[in-house]
Amino acid sequence: MPMNLTHLRAFHHVATYGSFVAASTAAGVSQPTLSEQVRLLEQRHGVLLLQRAGRSVELTALGRKLFTVTAKLFGAELEAEAVLAKARHVMLGELRFGTDAPINAVGLLAAFRGRNPGVGIQLVSGNSADIRKRVLAGTVDVGIIADETPHPELTTRILGTQDLVAFVRHDHEMADAKTIRLRDLISQPLVIREIGSVTRRSIEQALTVARLQPTEILETDSREAVHAAVIAGLGVGVVAEDEFNDDPRLVLLDFADPIPPITEYLVYRTENQLSHVVEAVLGCVGG
Structure with a gap:
């Protein structure tokens, strides 16, 4: 029985992205079309490859075996595409x-x-x-x-490292200092990113090691919001050094305590x- 590569590719997309919605976006086809292609693949071979659960899907045992094969198949396709692209120098x-x-x-x-x-x-x-x-x-x-x-x-590759820094508004009581101690953070509202941010994880780990607990945390959803909150006088901000906004209303402070730098990775x-x-x-x- 000849293999329908269109149906097989549809299965591979869904298995890769974990949902029909994300897979249809990546494949550039409508969700109903992708769903029908997977259904026809299963029907033609009399098998069940995916367990549907709302918008997400899980691979069956057979689905996992097939996904191993399709990963190699379409991976070879990408390799062939790269060879041809290099030959065209474009x-x-x-x-x-x-x-x-x-x-x-x-x-x-x-x-x-x-x-x-x-x-x-x-x-x-x-x-x-x-x-x-x-x-x-x-x-x-x-x-x-x-x-x-x-x-x-996943494969990761180190890109570089950068230090954590603090910053305050130009008229803050610590604005004339060049450095700041971790213990200074517990007497001020601490403005940091949301949970999931490595900057937040790093400063919280440093505070834990120093056995310090901030009295107040102002959580934001972006580094731009951290800067805006500090400019508004809401507390002391902490970011990675390269993320500091060189705004005349802000003063950067280096940490006097040894804090491990943040390592950035390509993934x-x-x-x-x-x-x-x-x-x-x-x-x-x-x-």
Whole structure:
């Protein structure tokens, strides 16, 4: 019985993205069309490959075995595409890039655009936990995060490190100081990112090691909001050094206490390392 590659590709997309909604977006087809293609694959071979649960799906035991095969099959397709693209000395398509801080991505993306002007770039931002989930789900091709947690489906590559810094409004009582101690944070409202941010995790770990507990935490959903809150006089902000906004209303303070720096990583799905866009990004690291 001849294999219908369109139906097989539909299954692979759903298995990769974990839902028909995300898979249909990635595949560029409607959700009903994708659902019908998977249904026809199962019907034609008399098997059950996916367990539907609302908008999400889970692979059956047979589905997991087939996904191992399709990952190799379509991975080889990506490798062939990369070979042909190199032969033409041109690359087209789109790079979906996620980052926990846009400032950390601009140099790499500038190098990528200079070498690959025909590739569109879609930039998505969020905290490290969010970008990591997007990479795993396949909704972004490559991400920059500060989360080194190992995962069997991910490959990470160190990009660099940066220190944590604090900052206050120019008329704050500590504005004339050049440094700040961790103990100074417990007497002031602490303005930091939401749970899932590595910046928050790092400063909370440092405070825990020092056996300190902040009296008040003002949680924001972006680094821009951290800066806005400090400008409004709502407390002391903490960010990674490269994320500090050089605003005349703000004064940067280095930590006098030893705090481990944040390491930024480039992360991508291991199975996509032969993708022409991922390979091109890797070729720009350090370039």
